[in-house]
Amino acid sequence: MRKPIIAGNWKMNKSYSEAKVLLDEIKNLELNDDVEAVVCPPHINLALAKELLKGTNVKVGAQNSHDKDSGAYTGEVSPAFLEDLGVEYVILGHSERREYFGECDKFINSKVKAVLGHNLSPILCVGETLEEREADKAKDKVKTQIEADLEGVDAKEFDKVVIAYEPIWAIGTGKTASADDAEEMCAYIRELIKENFGEEAAEKVRIQYGGSVKPDNVSEIMSKENIDGALVGGASLEAESYQALVNFK
Secondary structure, X not given: OOOOEEEEEXXXXXXXXXXXXXXXXXXXXXXXXXXXXXXXXXXXXXXXXXXXXXXXOEEEEEOOOOOOOOOOOOOOOOHHHHHHHOOOEEEEXXXXXXXXXXXXXXXXXHHHHHHHHOOOEEEXXXXXXXXXXXXXXXXXXXXXXXHHHOOOOOXXXXXXXXXXXXXXXXXXXXXXXXXXXXXXXXXXXXXXXXXXXXXXXXXXXXXXXXXXXXXXXXXXXXXXXXXXEEEEOHHHOOHHHHHHHHOOO
């Protein structure tokens, strides 16, 4: 049985002082222990999150990582640093990283393997644009990303891999793929994992949906067979909303 995972991607929101307020609220929430709750604040707040959430069941994730352990990469954060800090998850391949920072599949693949090499769990984001969906090329786009971004990953490591299907047209727009549309793509992703890495890997990998997930639609999304969680943006920035997401049942 795959444990549901709800991860809040704070993106570039919450200063240090603002994060302290929100984390203090989150640590006192009553959250469903049967759901894996994750918060992914900006790098500057990761140590704070680890400290304030100590003793709770809320896991801490980073929003990005470099593929190198150290070196002349000004402004970057290495997977070795994140491992040492005790971070559990790292979001990789988010559409904003791909679009705004030019990250290609080859680089993302290198980062996925580096993160796994440091005993961290990647949350690999894939998804299509509205133009690609309307041209009936959504599955082609996702297939290309899955196969390129996970190339060389050992099938035995899929108990640590999370894949987040995020249709780009639904991120921060208020638009949401229907639960049936999300399920169709997540089922397709699971089939791709089965074809490329075997049935055991396909059964172990957890697949999230992301794209304007909110308390009022999370239960329907999570009711689908192949959707194991949600990667949530804006709705994770308030404690009450985050609680409703984690306690979706």
